[in-house]
Amino acid sequence: MAPDKRDFATRVKGAVRENFNQSAATYRAFERRHRLFNTLTDALARWMDITPGSLVLDVGCGNGVSCETLRERFDATVHGIDLSEAMIADAKSHIKDGRIHLLVGDGECLTAFIDIRGFDAVMYNTAIFVFPDPVASFREAKCLLKRHGVIGFSFYPRVYAPEAPDLIGWAYARLDLPVPKFRTITSWEKTCQSLREVFGNLATTTFEMPGSVALLTDFFSIPAQSASLFPKLPYTDRAKRVQALFATLAPWEGLMTIGWDMAKAQNEE
Numbered sequence: 001m002a003p004d005k006r007d008f009a010t011r012v013k014g015a016v017r018e019n020f021n022q023s024a025a026t027y028r029a030f031e032r033r034h035r036l037f038n039t040l041t042d043a044l045a046r047w048m049d050i051t052p053g054s055l056v057l058d059v060g061c062g063n064g065v066s067c068e069t070l071r072e073r074f075d076a077t078v079h080g081i082d083l084s085e086a087m088i089a090d091a092k093s094h095i096k097d098g099r100i101h102l103l104v105g106d107g108e109c110l111t112a113f114i115d116i117r118g119f120d121a122v123m124y125n126t127a128i129f130v131f132p133d134p135v136a137s138f139r140e141a142k143c144l145l146k147r148h149g150v151i152g153f154s155f156y157p158r159v160y161a162p163e164a165p166d167l168i169g170w171a172y173a174r175l176d177l178p179v180p181k182f183r184t185i186t187s188w189e190k191t192c193q194s195l196r197e198v199f200g201n202l203a204t205t206t207f208e209m210p211g212s213v214a215l216l217t218d219f220f221s222i223p224a225q226s227a228s229l230f231p232k233l234p235y236t237d238r239a240k241r242v243q244a245l246f247a248t249l250a251p252w253e254g255l256m257t258i259g260w261d262m263a264k265a266q267n268e269e
């Protein structure tokens with residue numbers, strides 16, 4: 001990797017780790033209230049055709065919500081890996097299940113951390129869009145997947161209503177604030193292209209759920225999520241801005257949809 005790209009990747013991962021290290025408690029409180037990550041993991045795993053009893057690698061497992069869903073709904077044995085020490089510590093303090101294995105590590109260097117081979121599935125639930133180099137991660141995942149295994153991810157949420165394709169952009173405009181140039185580190189297009197490059201095939205879908213001002217405010221009040229909307233501000237300022245931003249969406253209450261784009265591929269080798 002060229003030195004400037006390596007510097008960028010190091011900076012991104014440092015910021016992601018720090019943001020998620022601040023997020024464990026808020027994340028858990030959010031999930032108790034909304035069960036969003038549980039619903040999304042379930043939808044992604046079903047669409048990936050994860051079968052009961054599978055061996056699954058959960059990359060960017062956070063504080064283990066996705067691991068628990070895979071264990072409980074799919075009877076899976078799950079290996080979860082995450083960059084954030086605090087998210088993994090939180091997961092370990094809540095999860096006592098011999099079939100969920102958790103570790104701190106970089107999802108772009110999976111083989112350095114995981115010596116098991118033959119996974120039935122590798123999943124990234126709302127994580128891959130902050131990876132600077134998805135190709136590197138997918139190549140590593142391919143080494144760990146069994147033949148005909150499946151890999152899949154869910155992406156950063158889109159919020160829309162009939163005739164309003166980007167309500168977050170709409171909310172910035174209402175407040176006369178500039179929309180951040182990048183809400184994700186790697187775009188949907190580039191991430192899909194990376195998956196196709198590594199696996200030679202790709203399928204996509206969108207999973208939709210109803211949105212509301214309360215749900216969006218709570219979701220983007222998680223410190224790490226608020227950083228995608230107001231990247232340069234300290235958290236207390238970001239939190240205030242998030243409240244104001246989503247309050248503008250009140251006229252859309254009852255009309256909003258949150259769309260989670262998903263992609264998957266088969267390991268044909």
Ligand SMILES: C[S@@+](CC[C@H](N)C(=O)[O-])C[C@H]1O[C@@H](n2cnc3c(N)ncnc32)[C@H](O)[C@@H]1O
Pocket residue numbers: 013016017020037041059060061062063064065066081082083084087105106107108124125126127130131
């Ligand atoms: C939005 S959370 C999703 C957590 C979990 N998958 C769930 O559904 O609840 C995204 C997670 O990806 C992790 N992450 C981001 N970049 C990573 C990387 N390079 N390697 C491993 N984990 C990473 C973050 O630390 C964070 O915990």
